[in-house]
Amino acid sequence: MAVFIEAIVTAVRLMAEGSPELWNIIGVTFHVALVSTTFGIVLGAPMGFVMGASRFRGRSVLIALTNTAMAVPPVVIGLVVMMVLSRQGPLGPLGLLYTVDAMSIAQTLIAAPIIAGLTSAAVASVPYKLRLQARSLGASRVHEAFLTLKEARLGVVAAVAAGFGAVVRGVGAVLMVGGNIEGQTRVLTTAIVQEARRGDFGLALALGVILMTITFGLNGLITWYQHAGERWERGANA
Amino acid sequence: MxxxxxxxxxxxxxxxxxxxxxxxxxxxxxxxxxxxxxxxxxxxxxxxxxxxxxxxxxxxxxxxxxxxxxxxxxxxxxxxxxxxxxxxxxxxxxxxxxxxxxxxxxxxxxxxxxxxxxxxxxxxxxxxxxxxxxxxxxxxxxxxxxxxxxxxxxxxxxxxxxxxxxxxxxxxxxxxxxxxxxxxxxxxxxxxxxxxxxxxxxxxxxxxxxxxxxxxxxxxxxxxxxxxxxxLPPDEWTATFLGSEAPLRGVVTTSAEGLLGVDLGGPVVYSTGELAPGTHVIAGVRPEDVLLFEAGTEIPRSSARNRFDGTVVALRLWGVMYHLVLDIGGARVASHVSRSSVREMEIAEGSSVQVVFKATAVRVRPDVAGSGMMEA
The missing domain is CATH 3.40.50.300 (P-loop containing nucleotide triphosphate hydrolases)
Incomplete structure (x- = not known):
């Protein structure tokens, strides 16, 4: 038990001290998570909307592909991105390998299918007739799309949260394309791997506590938003 | 344009x-x-x-x-x-x-x-x-x-x-x-x-x-x-859907002062309208306009011009009412009768009744589709 108590003490001390090194790790973690979630939304949400809201040839194939992409192990994505960005790879000349940008690219590829797949499911649960109703009141295609997203917003928020969660807790892909370089590409998860390997369980666990605190806080915020939304819709105010 | x-x-x-x-x-x-x-x-x-x-x-x-x-x-x-x-x-x-x-x-x-x-x-x-x-x-x-x-x-x-x-x-x-x-x-x-x-x-x-x-x-x-x-639903399916009987087919035999006599191949019903004698027509009356009286009873004098002795061919529930199909000497009309009336008058299949409806309740239209059939 002592090792856990020691770890928690270390975590508190680390956060209280706020060493530049720690803040750098947290900073990089958030930078990668925010950038990749944002691009994940930009790529995944419209795709999810189209898959969920319209009927077209090849739709079910696309949905199956998305669901498969959601389940691809991060290390495989990391491997592919690594090969593309490596010196011999097609994007080698950009010199992105072992940079924060490389990590953001890999994590975007992880977040986008998750956001697309879950957005699609949320949007598909909005009845077609509701959109027909909006159309009958004069809505254009764009109005219809916004209304549908608004109707499905609790599900869409959950999709974004799931995308963010996958990115912030991911280790395989960032380790491969980022290289866990101290002060540059080290994030909380890769730092945990590093410290654990060195036998510094206290520091590793402390970093884990910090990571959990951050994700817990964020998820708590999202859950609160969803509950507040549902409560109002179902009439706790009436 | x-x-x-x-x-x-x-x-x-x-x-x-x-x-x-x-x-x-x-x-x-x-x-x-x-x-x-x-x-x-x-x-x-x-x-x-x-x-x-x-x-x-x-x-x-x-x-x-x-x-x-x-x-x-x-x-x-x-x-x-x-x-x-x-x-x-x-x-x-x-x-x-x-x-x-x-x-x-x-x-x-x-x-x-x-x-x-x-x-x-x-x-x-x-x-x-x-x-x-x-x-x-x-x-x-x-x-x-x-x-x-x-x-x-x-x-x-x-x-x-x-x-x-x-x-x-x-x-x-x-x-x-x-x-x-x-x-x-x-x-x-x-x-x-x-x-x-x-x-x-x-x-x-x-x-x-x-x-x-x-x-x-x-x-x-x-x-x-x-x-x-x-x-006057134009065909049997529509009539059934709307709760009446198939349209009756006949020929106008008399036409005077807005009153038509229509021979339905046996019974003659009276309707209001302006059509030349000899015109082939379809005719119908809404079930709620058809009144029933027990056979043999004195019917109060009224403006109802159409009076027939009829037989109940079929009866079934229609919402809160009974839907009765009546044969009036070769032609069929329907009537909607309350449950209590059916009980009181002891109406069943085969019962004899008097069937009464006004001339204004009978709708008549020239029969475009069926006139050839009638002549055949």
Whole structure:
């Protein structure tokens, strides 16, 4: 038990001290998570909307592909991105390998299918007739799309949260394309791997506590938003 | 434009509209016409294509072929200007998440109406549908009847040229339904709005509509003024659907001072109308206009000109009434009789009764389709 108590003490001390090194790790973690979630939304949400809201040839194939992409192990994505960005790879000349940008690219590829797949499911649960109703009141295609997203917003928020969660807790892909370089590409998860390997369980666990605190806080915020939304819709105010 | 001059004066018209899903033809209608302020009921069993026709008339779906005209102008689903002149409410109210006011104001917002005008219009229309002061409530907390009122308000507030109502009352319980159908009929008529009203309930159609199309398997089985279609359905299927017997076929034998004698191949019924003797006709009388008396009793003197000795051929329950099929010497008419009357008069299959109905209750139309058959 002592090792856990020691770890928690270390975590508190680390956060209280706020060493530049720690803040750098947290900073990089958030930078990668925010950038990749944002691009994940930009790529995944419209795709999810189209898959969920319209009927077209090849739709079910696309949905199956998305669901498969959601389940691809991060290390495989990391491997592919690594090969593309490596010196011999097609994007080698950009010199992105072992940079924060490389990590953001890999994590975007992880977040986008998750956001697309879950957005699609949320949007598909909005009845077609509701959109027909909006159309009958004069809505254009764009109005219809916004209304549908608004109707499905609790599900869409959950999709974004799931995308963010996958990115912030991911280790395989960032380790491969980022290289866990101290002060540059080290994030909380890769730092945990590093410290654990060195036998510094206290520091590793402390970093884990910090990571959990951050994700817990964020998820708590999202859950609160969803509950507040549902409560109002179902009439706790009436 | 000269090609469409015949549509002048009509608010909404559709020509030769058809729609198929795969190989199944769900709609094939020659023409639909609505004068300004007219309410047209689309009546028929489920799957008859009523909602599809409504969606096409409302420019919500594209027909495979055919053309819709709004005020004489050909329009399509792409024509947002035309769509802006229409508004619909469906069987399920499909309220959007948000407040009642947001729901009702949705269409106004799309039309760029200012915030101040929006809230004034919303307050006014909510008052009219009986939900005055409900603006701030969440739309998802409402009961079925309340939600349907909001759905109607959301369409009405736009003051549309054409109002489309797709079974707006069918998901409600009978008490709320009867109250709302009266409210809807009043509001529609007050505003003199051109309205298409889809329903499978003939009583609802009677309450709100001026004209009707009875639909079957995507086609119009009957169309015309509500009184005409209900009074004299053109064929057996329509008659059965509307709760009467198949139309009677006969020949006008006498015609004097607006009174026609029609020989039905045995019995002669009297009707009002102006038709030359020798004209082949179809004739019908609504079951609720046919009165029964026990055989042998003295019938009080009345203006009812048609009196026959009849036999009960069949009786079955029809809502709260009994639907009786009566043979009057070779021709068949139906009568709706209360349960207590059936009990008191001890009516059963084979019972003899006196059948009485007024000449004004008998509808007669020249028989276009069947005249050849009669002569054969």
């Amino acid at each position: 000269t090609a469409y001059t015949s549509t002048a004066g009509l608010a909404l018209r559709a020509e030769n509209v058809s729609k198929s899903y795969g190989k199944r033809v769900v709609l094939d209608i020659d023409h639909v016409e609505l004068s300004p302020g007219e309410t047209l009921a689309l009546l028929g069993p489920s799957g008859a294509g009523k909602s599809t026709l409504l969606a096409i008339l409302g420019l919500l779906e594209k027909p495979d072929s055919g053309q819709v005209f709004l005020d004489g102008r050909p329009v399509s689903a792409r024509d947002r200007g035309a769509r802006m002149q229409m508004a619909a409410a469906f069987q399920s109210p499909y309220l959007f998440k948000g407040t009642i006011a947001e729901n009702v104001a949705y269409g106004l917002k799309l039309r760029g109406v200012s915030r101040a005008k929006r809230s004034a219009a919303v307050a006014e229309v909510l008052e009219r549908v009986g939900l005055g002061g409900w603006e701030g409530r969440s739309a998802l907390t409402l009961s079925g009847g309340e939600a349907q009122r909001v759905a109607l308000a959301r369409a009405l507030v736009l003051k549309p040229r054409v109002l489309l109502l797709d079974e707006p009352l069918s998901s409600l319980d009978p008490l709320i339904k009867s109250r709302l159908s009266q409210d809807f009929a009043r509001i529609i008529h007050e505003d003199k709005m051109t309205t298409v009203y889809v329903t499978h309930d003939q009583n609802e159609a009677m309450a709100v509509a001026d004209s009707m199309i009875v639909m079957r398997d995507g086609r119009a089985a009957a169309s015309g003024h509500v009184e005409d279609v209900m009074g």
